Amino acid sequence: MNLVYGLLLQGAQMALVLALAPLLTGFVRKIKARLLRRRGAPLLQPYRDLVRLLRKDVVLAENASWLFRVTPYVIFAGSWVAASLVPTFGTGLLFSWTADLIAITALLGSVRFFLALAGMDVGTSFGGIGSSREVMIASFAEPAMLITVFAVAMIAGSTQLSTISEFMSSPAVGLRVSLGLGLFALIMVALAENARIPIDNPATHLELTMVHEAMVLEYSGRHLALIDLCSELKLLLYISLISCLFFSWGEAPPGAGLTALAVGAAAYAAKLALGGLLLAVFETSIAKMRVFRVPEFLGIALMLALLATLLRFVSGSL
Amino acid sequence: MMVGALYAVAVLLALAPASIALSKYARASNIIYGASLVASAALCSMGTVQLLSRSRAAVALVLPIGLPWLGAHFRIDALAAFFLAAINFGGVAASLFALGYGRHEHAPGRILPFYPAFLAGMNLVVIAGDAFSFLVAWEFMSLSSWALVVAHHREQENVRAGYIYLLMASFGTLALLLAFGFLAGSSGHYDFDSIRAIHLPNGLAAIVLLLALIGTGSKAGLVPLHVWLPLAHPAAPSHVSALMSGVMTKVAVYAFIRIVFDLLGPPAWWWSVTVLAVAGPTATLGVLYALMQRDLKRLLAYSTIENIGIIFSGLGLALAFKAQGLDWIAALAFTAALLHVVNHLLFKSLLFFGAGAVLNATGERDMEKLGGLIHRMPKTAAAVLVGCAAISALPPFNGFVSEWLTFQAILLSPQLPSWALKLLIPAVGGLLALAAALAAASFVKAFGVSFLGRPRTPEAAAAKETDALSLAAMGALAVLCLVAGILPGLLIDSLAPVTTAMVGHSMPHQADLAWLTIVPIAESRSSYNGLLVLAFVTLSGSLAALAIHRLASDRLRRAPAWDCGFPDSNPAIQYTASSFSQPIRRAFGSVVFAAREIGEMPPPGALSIARLTVRQRDLIWDFLYAPLADGIATVTERINVLQFQTIRRYLSLVFIALVLLLLVLAL
Numbered sequence: 001m002n003l004v005y006g007l008l009l010q011g012a013q014m015a016l017v018l019a020l021a022p023l024l025t026g027f028v029r030k031i032k033a034r035l036l037r038r039r040g041a042p043l044l045q046p047y048r049d050l051v052r053l054l055r056k057d058v059v060l061a062e063n064a065s066w067l068f069r070v071t072p073y074v075i076f077a078g079s080w081v082a083a084s085l086v087p088t089f090g091t092g093l094l095f096s097w098t099a100d101l102i103a104i105t106a107l108l109g110s111v112r113f114f115l116a117l118a119g120m121d122v123g124t125s126f127g128g129i130g131s132s133r134e135v136m137i138a139s140f141a142e143p144a145m146l147i148t149v150f151a152v153a154m155i156a157g158s159t160q161l162s163t164i165s166e167f168m169s170s171p172a173v174g175l176r177v178s179l180g181l182g183l184f185a186l187i188m189v190a191l192a193e194n195a196r197i198p199i200d201n202p203a204t205h206l207e208l209t210m211v212h213e214a215m216v217l218e219y220s221g222r223h224l225a226l227i228d229l230c231s232e233l234k235l236l237l238y239i240s241l242i243s244c245l246f247f248s249w250g251e252a253p254p255g256a257g258l259t260a261l262a263v264g265a266a267a268y269a270a271k272l273a274l275g276g277l278l279l280a281v282f283e284t285s286i287a288k289m290r291v292f293r294v295p296e297f298l299g300i301a302l303m304l305a306l307l308a309t310l311l312r313f314v315s316g317s318l
Numbered sequence: 319m320m321v322g323a324l325y326a327v328a329v330l331l332a333l334a335p336a337s338i339a340l341s342k343y344a345r346a347s348n349i350i351y352g353a354s355l356v357a358s359a360a361l362c363s364m365g366t367v368q369l370l371s372r373s374r375a376a377v378a379l380v381l382p383i384g385l386p387w388l389g390a391h392f393r394i395d396a397l398a399a400f401f402l403a404a405i406n407f408g409g410v411a412a413s414l415f416a417l418g419y420g421r422h423e424h425a426p427g428r429i430l431p432f433y434p435a436f437l438a439g440m441n442l443v444v445i446a447g448d449a450f451s452f453l454v455a456w457e458f459m460s461l462s463s464w465a466l467v468v469a470h471h472r473e474q475e476n477v478r479a480g481y482i483y484l485l486m487a488s489f490g491t492l493a494l495l496l497a498f499g500f501l502a503g504s505s506g507h508y509d510f511d512s513i514r515a516i517h518l519p520n521g522l523a524a525i526v527l528l529l530a531l532i533g534t535g536s537k538a539g540l541v542p543l544h545v546w547l548p549l550a551h552p553a554a555p556s557h558v559s560a561l562m563s564g565v566m567t568k569v570a571v572y573a574f575i576r577i578v579f580d581l582l583g584p585p586a587w588w589w590s591v592t593v594l595a596v597a598g599p600t601a602t603l604g605v606l607y608a609l610m611q612r613d614l615k616r617l618l619a620y621s622t623i624e625n626i627g628i629i630f631s632g633l634g635l636a637l638a639f640k641a642q643g644l645d646w647i648a649a650l651a652f653t654a655a656l657l658h659v660v661n662h663l664l665f666k667s668l669l670f671f672g673a674g675a676v677l678n679a680t681g682e683r684d685m686e687k688l689g690g691l692i693h694r695m696p697k698t699a700a701a702v703l704v705g706c707a708a709i710s711a712l713p714p715f716n717g718f719v720s721e722w723l724t725f726q727a728i729l730l731s732p733q734l735p736s737w738a739l740k741l742l743i744p745a746v747g748g749l750l751a752l753a754a755a756l757a758a759a760s761f762v763k764a765f766g767v768s769f770l771g772r773p774r775t776p777e778a779a780a781a782k783e784t785d786a787l788s789l790a791a792m793g794a795l796a797v798l799c800l801v802a803g804i805l806p807g808l809l810i811d812s813l814a815p816v817t818t819a820m821v822g823h824s825m826p827h828q829a830d831l832a833w834l835t836i837v838p839i840a841e842s843r844s845s846y847n848g849l850l851v852l853a854f855v856t857l858s859g860s861l862a863a864l865a866i867h868r869l870a871s872d873r874l875r876r877a878p879a880w881d882c883g884f885p886d887s888n889p890a891i892q893y894t895a896s897s898f899s900q901p902i903r904r905a906f907g908s909v910v911f912a913a914r915e916i917g918e919m920p921p922p923g924a925l926s927i928a929r930l931t932v933r934q935r936d937l938i939w940d941f942l943y944a945p946l947a948d949g950i951a952t953v954t955e956r957i958n959v960l961q962f963q964t965i966r967r968y969l970s971l972v973f974i975a976l977v978l979l980l981l982v983l984a985l
Binding site for chain 1: 689690692693696703707710711712713718722725726728729731732740741743744745747748751752754755756758759761762763765766767770771772835841842843844845846847850851854855856857858859860862863866870871873874875876877878879880881882885886889891892893897898899900901902904905
C-alpha cells in the first residue's frame, strides 16, 4: 500500500513538472509583456506552440546523422528526470535517493553535452557558434553551481535534496552569510543556464547574439517541440531548486497526509509564481550583455560560491 | 599463483626475441598480439582471483637472480593484485585492438619486439617485492616504451618526443632510486618487508615523500613534470598510446601508493598538502591544455594529465584523512581514486583506440582535417561517443561515479582540523569542478569536430569503417564504461581488501543495498543510483518517442540545411577545433597560456587579406624547462673546454685530480 502511495506521489510529481513547465514560461512571457505595456500572448500559448510543432513534419538537414535525431529525446528525458528528482510539493519521494544534488547537476551537464553535439552535427557555422559559446558559458556556470552545491551540502551535512530541504526549514539553519552568497551565485547560474537576459535572449533570432537559439537552429517539428519543452522544464527545475534549497517552507514531509500535500502544492505554486514574476521583472529591467562579458558575470558567481564554501570551512556558523 | 604469474610474464618476455625470429613471417603480428592477449588475460584473471579471494594473504616468492645477497623478491598482495588485474585488462584490450589495428602497420618489426616487453615490464613493476627488482622493472618499462615512442623514427617530432621522454624518465628513476635509498636506510635491506619495518625520522620521510612524488609524478604526468607526456603518448602507435596513457600512468599511481601509503609508514598531516597542491592544478591545467589542441591524440594525452590530477586528488584526500585518524573517510577518498584508475583505464583506452581507427581510416590526427566521420564510421563513432560521455563525467557512465565519490570525500573535509587543509581543500574542490566542466567542453569539441559536421578533406570523406577486431575491442570497452557506471557497487566492494590494507578501513558493503544504489556513508547523506537514472532516462525518452510518433506525427523530410538562410556548401565554413575553443581561450588563455590574438584588418575598401594570428605559450616550458636546458647547455659548453687540451695539460689535470682525491680521503 505504502509502495503504491509512494509510486503515485512520484508519478504525480513527474506529471506535475511536465504539465506546469509550459505554463511557467507562458506566465513569465505574459508578465514581461505586461511590464512593457503590451497585452502579450495568452498564458496557454506555449502549450499551443508545442501542439502545433508536434503536428508538423520534421524537416531534417541532409547531412544530419542519427545523433541529431536522437538528441531531442535524450535531452528531454534527461531534463524531465532531473526536474522530477527536485522536491516540489513534498520531500522524501519514493525515488528521491536515486540521484543527489551533484548527480542532478551532472545530469543537466549530460543534457547540455548532447545538445552542444547536436549543434555541431549539421556542419553549419551557426550551429558551431552556438555550441562553442554554450560550452564556454557552461565551463563557468557548472563549476559555480557545483561549488554552491558544496557550500549548501556542507551546511546541511548532506547532498540529498530531501535532507537539505528538511534541514533548511528547520530552526537549525539560522542566518548564514554563506547561504546568502550561495543564493546569489545560484541565481546567476540559473540565469545563464536558462539562457535568460543578460546572458542570452530567448526571444532573439539576431544572428550574432544567439547562443541557445543558434545551437538548435536546424531543428524543426516534433524535435523542436521537445527542445522547447526541455528548456521550459529547465526553467521550472531551477526555480524549484532555488526554492527547495533556500525557501523550503511549506513542503510536505515524507509520508505526509493529503492536507500537508495540498499545502505543499499551494506553497509550490506560490513560489513558482513569485519566481517567474521576479525573473520577468529582472529581465525587463536589464540589458543583454556582450558574449565576452559573460565570463566576468559568471566569474563573479564562481567567486561568490567559492567564498561561501570557504566561509563554511573557516567557521561552522557563518 | 605467484609461479603462474611469473610464467605468464616470462611468456611475454620470450615473445620479444620470438618476434624478431618471426619477423620474416607475414602473420608474425597476429601471433605476437594473440600470445600477448592470452598472457595478459591469464595475468588479469590471476589478479582478479587474488583480489576476490577471501584469504587476503599475500603470495610471495624469491628467485636467486639479481643482487647476490638480495635475490629477486616477488609478491602479490591486495594492492598488487588490483593493479595486476587492471593493467592486464588494459593489456588484453590493447592486444585485441592490435590484432586488427596492427595489420595496417607499415613497419611491424619496429613495434612487435617491444610491445610484449613493455607489457612484461609493467607487470614486473607491480609484482616486484624489493626495491632493486622494482627499479630494474621500472627502467625496463621506461626503455621499452621509449622504443615504442620512437618506432616511427623518421618523423622529426617523434625523435624529439623520444629524447625528452628519455630525459624525464631517467630523471624520474633517479628520484625513485634516491627515495628507495633513503627508505632502506643504512641497513641495506632492500626487500619491501624490511623497508616497511623501518620507521624513518620526520625529515627523511619528508624527503622520501617529495622524491616519490617527483619520481612517480614524472611518469604519471603531474604538472609541472608533464611536459614529455603530450609529446610521447601520441607519437607511439595508437594501441601503444592507449597502453601508455591508460595503463602506464596507472603503474606510476601504483608506485606512489606503494611507497607513500605502504612503505613510508603513518603519514604526517602536511603530506597531503603537498600532494593536493600539485594534484588540483594538474587537473585543471591538463584539461585547459587539452581544450587548446587540434591534434586528436594530443588532446587525449593532455586529458590523461587531467585524470591523473583527479586520481592524485583522491589520494591526497585519503592521506589527509588517514593522518587525522578518520580512516572511514580516507577509505572513501582512496576508493574514489582507485575507481578512477579503473575508469580512466577503460575510457582512455577506448578513446585512443578510436583515435587509432580514425588515423587508420583517414591518415589524419589533425581534427581540422576530419569531420563527418559519424556517417562513414558509425560503429567507431558510437563507441567513441560513449567514451567521450564517460570521460566528461556524465551520468550514468562510469567517470561520474568516481568524481562523485571524490566530491563526497571533499564534502567531509571540514572535519579536518588543519588550517592549511581547510583553505586548500575547497580550492581543490573548485579546481576539480572546473576541470569537470572543461573536460566536457573538450570532448564536445573532440567528438563534434572530428565525427560530426561535414568532412573537411577528401580523406575524411572517403574514410572506411575499421576492422571487426578493433571494433570488438572498442565495443567491449564502451559496454564496460556503461556497466561500471550503473553497477559501481560491485567494483567498490571488490576494492575493499585494497583499502583495508592501505588505509586501515574500507567503505561499507554496497552490493546488498536495494536497487544496487551506492551509499558511501549514510542514505540520508548521499546516494546515487546509476542504474535507475539510466532506466528512467531510457524509459521516459522512449515513452516520449513512442507517444509522439503514434499520436502526433512521424513524418520526416530531408532538405538542405537552413543556416539562417545563408547555407554555404564549403565545409571550411564550419567551426574548427581552434575556433570552437576560442571563447574559452579568451576567457582563461590570457592568464594560463599568455595567449594573444592579433587581428590585422585591411582598411575598408582595400582588397588585401585580413589575418588573425594567435600566439600562445607554454609558460611551464618557457619558465622552467627552457632556462634549465639553457643552463645545462651553458655549463656543458664551459666544461667542454677540458675535452681539447694538450697532453701536458691532461697530465696535470689528472695529477691535480689525484691529489684532491687523496686529500679528501685523508681528511
